[in-house]
Amino acid sequence: MNNAHDYLLGAAPDELERLRFQDEVWEDETEAFLDRLEIAPGARVLEIGCGIGLSLPRLARRVGPAGEVVAIERNAVYARASRALVEQQRLANVRVVDGDIHTIALSSSNDPNRGAVVPGKFDLIFARWVLSFYAEVETLLVRLRTLLASGGALAVIDYNHDGVRIFPSAPAFDRVIEAFRSWYHNAGGDLWVAGTLAGALHKSGFHCEGVYPHQKAGAPGSPVYRWVEQFVRGHGPSLVAEGELSREDYQRCIDELDGQKLDPAVMLFSPIVVGVIGRAIP
Numbered sequence: 319m320n321n322a323h324d325y326l327l328g329a330a331p332d333e334l335e336r337l338r339f340q341d342e343v344w345e346d347e348t349e350a351f352l353d354r355l356e357i358a359p360g361a362r363v364l365e366i367g368c369g370i371g372l373s374l375p376r377l378a379r380r381v382g383p384a385g386e387v388v389a390i391e392r393n394a395v396y397a398r399a400s401r402a403l404v405e406q407q408r409l410a411n412v413r414v415v416d417g418d419i420h421t422i423a424l425s426s427s428n429d430p431n432r433g434a435v436v437p438g439k440f441d442l443i444f445a446r447w448v449l450s451f452y453a454e455v456e457t458l459l460v461r462l463r464t465l466l467a468s469g470g471a472l473a474v475i476d477y478n479h480d481g482v483r484i485f486p487s488a489p490a491f492d493r494v495i496e497a498f499r500s501w502y503h504n505a506g507g508d509l510w511v512a513g514t515l516a517g518a519l520h521k522s523g524f525h526c527e528g529v530y531p532h533q534k535a536g537a538p539g540s541p542v543y544r545w546v547e548q549f550v551r552g553h554g555p556s557l558v559a560e561g562e563l564s565r566e567d568y569q570r571c572i573d574e575l576d577g578q579k580l581d582p583a584v585m586l587f588s589p590i591v592v593g594v595i596g597r598a599i600p
């Protein structure tokens with residue numbers, strides 16, 4: 319792909335819809351993960367890469383009117399959609415900031431021309447499906463550590479991409495999954511980031527407080543099957559365009575998926591989606 323300013327998955331209407339459905343599929347796990355964090359009323363929370371803002375109401379509800387949620391989003395289409403949601407739901411305690419978390423001016427910046435775009439310290443930083451776009455997360459973690467108040471937490475939901483499989487065996491589907499992994503890798507990402515995060519946290523001023531893996535399984539037509547199918551049908555053509563996969567293999571995978579629709583023996587297992595909590599070491 320892809321220079322530092324492009325976003326691998328783009329911001330076409332279908333992708334926004336995919337994010338909405340993905341949020342539905344993983345809603346219970348996300349809510350349980352946020353509950354586990356025991357976010358106190360009045361807390362200050364930063365969400366990085368908020369996408370179309372689907373977690374902002376959850377965070378706003380937890381911090382309450384005395385708290386504040388700041389969201390940073392790099393892509394203008396997503397940031398606009400987040401602001402629309404904030405307005406529509408009248409989330410008075412949420413602010414969406416356009417910017418890249420790697421480069422945005424921080425409150426600790428002493429350059430008066432850059433301004434304090436991310437003001438003050440936060441009790442929690444939340445990142446769902448963002449870190450997997452970056453293989454070298456340590457620099458970012460060190461930066462995020464400077465934004466956390468003493469005892470603050472970094473809460474990440476992301477992939478350990480093992481486990482994704484269709485039974486009975488679907489060889490073209492397996493090739494497509496391999497191609498997705500390679501696509502992320504070649505674009506500077508890492509679909510196993512949740513697995514290596516404990517080590518990266520330890521090197522960046524955090525203690526890894528907990529790791530919570532989740533995997534789903536479902537037959538054709540189930541939410542988890544449709545979630546994976548939507549990714550394959552929506553982004554498979556990019557794999558072909560980027561030379562990660564042959565057109566023939568992609569078509570074989572689509573034929574496999576079409577052929578499975580009526581087969582009661584088919585079972586899809588999702589990749590492992592992991593919640594990881596890092597606690598800032600004072």
Ligand SMILES: C[S@@+](CC[C@H](N)C(=O)[O-])C[C@H]1O[C@@H](n2cnc3c(N)ncnc32)[C@H](O)[C@@H]1O
Binds near residue numbers: 337368369372
């Ligand atoms: C897969 S989406 C997930 C969106 C949202 N977190 C969710 O759970 O629905 C990843 C989002 O992270 C944003 N993003 C990626 N890198 C970013 C960065 N360096 N700074 C800010 N946002 C970033 C992308 O623009 C995109 O909106």
